[in-house]
Amino acid sequence: MPTSLFDNRKSVIHRLNPVTKLVALLAIIVIVFAIPVWWVSAIVLVVVIVPAAVISGSGGRLLSLSLKILIPILLVLFIVQGLTFPGGETILWRWGVLKLTTEGLLFALGVGSRIIVLILASILLVLTTHPGQLMSALSEHGMSPKFAYIISSTLQLIPAFSDRANSILLAQQARGLSLKGSPFRRIKVMLPLLSPLVLGMFTDVEERSTAMEARAFGSPAKRTSLIPVPDTTLQRVLRWVFVALALGAIATPILMGIL
Amino acid sequence: MSSTAVPADSKKVRNRIFIALGTIIIIATYLYLVVGQPTDIAKSSFSQAGLIAIAGYVIGAILLAVGAIHRLPTATVAMVPVAIALNIVVGQLVSVIGIPVYLDSIGTILVSALAGPAAGVVTGILTNVIWGLTLSPIALPYAVVQVVIGVMAGYAARIGVFRLFYLAPIAGAITGLVCAIVSAPISAFVFGGATGGGTGAIVGAFQAMGQSLLGATTLQGLMSDPLDKAITFTIVVLILAALPSRFRNRFPFVREYHVFGRKNQALPTLPAPAQKTADAVAADVADATDKK
Incomplete structure (x- = not known):
């Protein structure tokens, strides 16, 4: 059993501060779930995740790992929700109690696109971030x-x-x-x-x-780091940009009144 | 909690606030998703229910973990990784042997029974975090379910459920009931009812019978979770009976709440021959075989 999926390479993505990547992942998840239309997920996928995967060089492993998780979920999602969605009205095809509805397929598309982004983005983080480094970076930030x-x-x-x-x-x-x-x-x-x-x-x-x-493990004193995790001003700024984007995504549907 | 389990820490009040806030957020999330907007949410994917489900449960779980971890003495912290590994390895082993249950919370319940609810909460959340980081990101949004298991098992141990082995399956079934109810909004609003082949088919069947999405995932959970947790609790109580009582009584939580009854308390070094079941004998033989 593998303990970590970490794919040891030397790309720009791998060298980013783990906290930056974690904040980016959280911002992506918030954005796709806050604006719940499928094309937002598609834009995030094409503009952020695919380029990041290509730059990192772990694209192949990302694809094979995530397909293994995603194919069964998406298959079940489309079959179950397409045929039995409770809010389905526009019937395309029916067989007994099972009816294929447009609403059901749209629901599956909406949920499915978010799951794709959620899974791809989190696996990419795991592939490009050593767990030990993530832990030391988070400890430096007060964990x-x-x-x-x-x-x-x-x-x-x-x-x-x-x-x-x-x-x-x-x-x-x-x-x-x-x-x-x-x-x-x-x-x-x-x-x-x-x-x-x-x-x-x-x-x-x-x-x-x-x-x-x-060795004073229980001591409440603040620790210093043996191997400091590199961080840059640009990344510090970026993290706040991600937070702002996520907050903007939460506010957008409320302001636009689409809910 | 016990005075012995709390290390001298100036942040005690802050931790209490974290725990209270985490609990309130989790309960409020569930109430908002289920009671607040019962029908409209499930009608389309065009709502923020998914965001509220993930955000509310994850933030609540993190607050609880941060509040709980400061209460743990070093001896408990050293035990938690073993329990998490037990959760993950047995969960994986079970899927190899091919039993139709999960059994992925044995470690959480074991730690809750030996070291109390706070330790169980930390074990539970970190199990799903590590599972999410290593094998399957799907586990992450469900971290809150393990919180429920940790808390319920801890308080079950306090009121003495692990003293009599036939009480354990009942406590397990009740825990499973709560787990099913808490996890249903995640299955419904984040994964659209499709977390796996078998469960997806059951959700579809309930929807075809006229249930809403949330109703279908809740019923699906109620079919599997109480049984799974009843079996898990039974396994834990048998493991606990097989552990030497000298080992069990090392834990301040066990001594304070008489988790295994008062007679072991009076003579802490006395081995418990009455609890030596056939399984325990087999285990000892196996242990000897293993050590060789």
């Missing part, structure tokens, strides 16, 4: 170091945990544990896998916390 510890530590723990779970599974299978049978039986099978996993992993927590306390 509690406990969050940074928990997230970074989990990302390192997951592979160890996965290995352990696999070896327990193999050991139990060697003792004759069968994974086949009814769903209820298979849930029972989980228990002899889980107990040793949990016991094993929780036993070293005590020592770890003593070691952390000995």
Whole structure:
């Protein structure tokens, strides 16, 4: 199981301050959800996300990863909402209780375009940003170091945990544990896998916390950064521009009276 | 919360405000989406319901996490990554074995039972944040559901649900009920009811029967969540029974609220042979096999 999708390259997008990218992602999400028409999402996709993906050089991985997530969602969305949308009136085709309606398809288009932007933009952030760097950048901006510890530590723990779970599974299978049978039986099978996993992993927590306390982990004092994350004035300005754009997007529909 | 769990912190009042504000925002979001505008929202994609659902739930969840994390002593903070990894790895393992449930909150409930609701909230939110950062961004908007699980499991532990193993599935089913209700607006207004193949088909069936979009996603959640959480709570209570009582009684929360009854409290170093089930024996054997 991969712990991070980070795609290590040296593009401009990769070198941006992680906080700038995070603010941009949040602004994009706010814009497409605040002005809920499909062509706003399409503009954001063509003007922002596609160029950013091309510049970053991670476009190929972005496409393959997001298609895997998006295709099932979009397929289900269009089939379900196209055929059973509650507000559907203009019937294009019907078969029993199922009726294909224009309203349903438009609804699916609206929701689908937003999901596409949401998924593509977040995967692009994950592909171009090292989780560790994101954590240090956020800590510099005042996030509690406990969050940074928990997230970074989990990302390192997951592979160890996965290995352990696999070896327990193999050991139990060697003792004759069968994974086949009814769903209820298979849930029972989980228990002899889980107990040793949990016991094993929780036993070293005590020592770890003593070691952390000995290094003043619980101290409320402000930390300095070992490796400062580069930031520029331009990016500082950009972040405020993104915030302004997002606020503008929230105000637009109210001012235009389209709601 | 307990006086032992609160580190000396001048920002105590600020954290209380964060927690209160987060709770209010989450409840207000739900009420606005469900009670405030019951019919018109679902009629078209031409509304800001999606934005309100995401923004309200995410801001509320973040405020709760920020308020809760300062209450956690270092020993609990060290335990949270293990619990999150447990959530994610078991959630992934379950999809491999092919059981029709999620089981992705075992770690959250375990931490809630051992270290209280605040620890459960932090574990829950960060599980979905990390899941969103690594495997699937779809998990991110649902972070608030894990908050509900953490809080409910924590208070269930306080009132002694984990003392008797047959109470756990009931508490789990109630938690699942609340989870289904809270998560329905996200499924409806952000994902249009289409979060997966099977669930999408059920939502479609309910809509064809004349339900609104929100009604359909709520009913779909009610079909799967209570069962899933009842099973998860049962698994957690069995794991807790298999843990040595010496380990369980290390936690101030467990000692203060007698999460596992009073008899362990009187003799904290006494092993609990009565709770040694067949599963626990199998687990010990497996552990020995694993260590080799």
